[in-house]
Amino acid sequence: MGADQQGTRLSGIAVFFYVFLPFALGHYLSALLRTVNAVLAPDLVASLALNPAQLGLLTSAFFVSFALVQLPVGIALDRYGPRKVQLVLLMVAATGILLxxxxxxxxxxxxxxxxxxxxxxxxxMSAVKAISTWITPTRLPSVQGYLIAVGGLGAASATTPVRMALQYTDWRGLFILLAACVACTAGLIWALSPRTVQPGKARAPTVQSILDVYRDPAFRKTISLILAPHAVFFGIQGLWIGRWLSDVARFPDAAVAYLLYLSMAAVIFGAIAVGMVTEWAGKRGIKPLDVAGVGIALFVVVQVAIVCNWKPSFQLLSVLFTLIGTITGIEYAIVAQSMPPTLTGRAATCLNLLIFVGAFLVQAGFGLLVGMWAPDAAGRYPALAYQVAFGALVAVQLPGLFRFFMARRPAASGAVTMDLGASEA
Incomplete structure (x- = not known):
């Protein structure tokens, strides 16, 4: 049950069909288009004779523009509402897909x-804004979890289903079809989403208000641990895991598409599992940041295993990378829970900005490192190139992980000292 600013109420079924479903479809298509180049990479390379640096830059261009639009989108959502904003933005996206x-x-x-x-x-963000307008706050975390799962479904659809579609058309025809789907989704949102009255014009954030977010200790503590792994997760699973399976494991395109399908499908289960584990841990007094610390450590271990290049584990590692990497999504919840309410809106957009700039740097930088080696006659790059690139990513993530666990030692030592003192007394 939900109500807008005027008190009009919608049933749960109406909220699902008129609010959740149209906006979730937009998020589904966004996740699909973000990751589709992982499967289309061989076709794009063959069509335009791209080298790894160009392929990385081409795919990561999505992330840099995605990041730069976050703050303007946040302002527009407050001023005009998600219904109008999504109509305009999705039509822009449809135009870009056609181009x-x-x-x-x-x-x-x-x-x-x-x-x-x-x-x-x-x-x-539009989906979150729309959903939060029409459902009670107590149900918001679970509904956001469903939204993330829909994104995982979109990423999974960018793998084997896309490879199957390429049996009937080429990648250009596929993008024309996707442009039509995005335009239709814009129409659905405009036609189905209920109109809401905006409480007032949101002011553009000042430099000082943005600095307030970055200066907040809780925000800095969170991004110190999770930001780099989050950027690695987005940057690698959207492109380079597929190329690694093709170049290093020497799997055919059909096998790569299937493994990517399993990997992207793992996002759905990973998102649900993260929510369940965090809730279970919270009941036992374990903070979400501590859950994140353990998860990030496991995520880095998976990458170290990739660097070790143990061939029998290639299939398993490709799935574990995405399954465990979903722990990075906990970053949004930690920031929302740990920061003052007056900063959470700006914090979400600032966090998105940092994540997607980081994903751009990861995706483009990985391609530059791999491109330092010469390919073989089949166009495959050597295992050493990928080992060095993954090793560089591990090196970027280790400092934050090290600081997190070192920061926990004094607290643990102090607790032990207090317990000993109490026992002696």
Whole structure:
């Protein structure tokens, strides 16, 4: 049951069909388009003779424009509401997808990919804004979990289903179809989503108000541990896991698509599992940041195993990377719970900005490192190139993980000392 600002009430079924479903469909398509290049990489490389650096830049252009649009989208959502904002942004995305389908040069595809990222940059936040308007706060965490699971379904649809679709059309035809789906989703949101009255015009955030977020100790503590792994998760699972399976494991395209499907499907189970584990831990006095610390440590262990290049584990590691990597999504909940209510809205957009800038740097930088080696006659890059690139990612994540566990030692030592003193007394 939900109510808008005027007191109009909607039944749970109405909220599902008129609010959750249309906006979740936008988030589904956003996740699909974010990760689809992982499967299309061989086709894109063959069509335009791309090297790894170009492939990384092409795919990561989505992330940089996605990141840059976060703060303007946040302001627009407060001013005009998710219904109007999504109509405009999704039509921009549909235009970018059509331009990508028609692109004939590397520069044209990069520009089109950036437009796609710009247009899809508000899908998740618009969905959260719309859902939070129409449901009670106590149900919001579980509904957001369902929304993340829908994103996982979108990422899974970018794998084997896309490979199956390529049996009937090429990648250009596929993007034309996706452009039509995005435009139809914009129409559904406009037609079905209930109108709401905005309480007032939101002021643009000042430099000082943004600095307040970055200066907050809880925000800095959270991003110190989770930001780098979150960027690695987004940057690698959207492109380079597929290329690693193709170049290093030497799996055929069909096998790569299937493993990517399993990996992306793992996001659904991972998101649900993270929520369940965090809730279970909370009942026992364990903070979400502590759950995140253990999860990030396991995530880094998976990457170290990839660096070790043990061939029998390739299939398992590709799935574990995505399954365990979903722990990074807990970052949003930790920030929302640990920061003052007056900062949580700005914190969410600032967090998105940092995550997607980081994902751009990871995706493009990984390609630059791999491209330092020469490919073989089949266009595959050596295992050593990927070992070095993954090793660099591990090195980036270790400092935050080290600081987190070192910060816990004094507290643990103090607790032991207090217990001993109490026992002696």
């Amino acid at each position: 990508f389908a028609c692109g004939r040069s590397f520069a044209e595809l990069v520009a089109a990919r950036a437009i796609i990222g710009f247009g899809l940059g508000g899908c998740f």
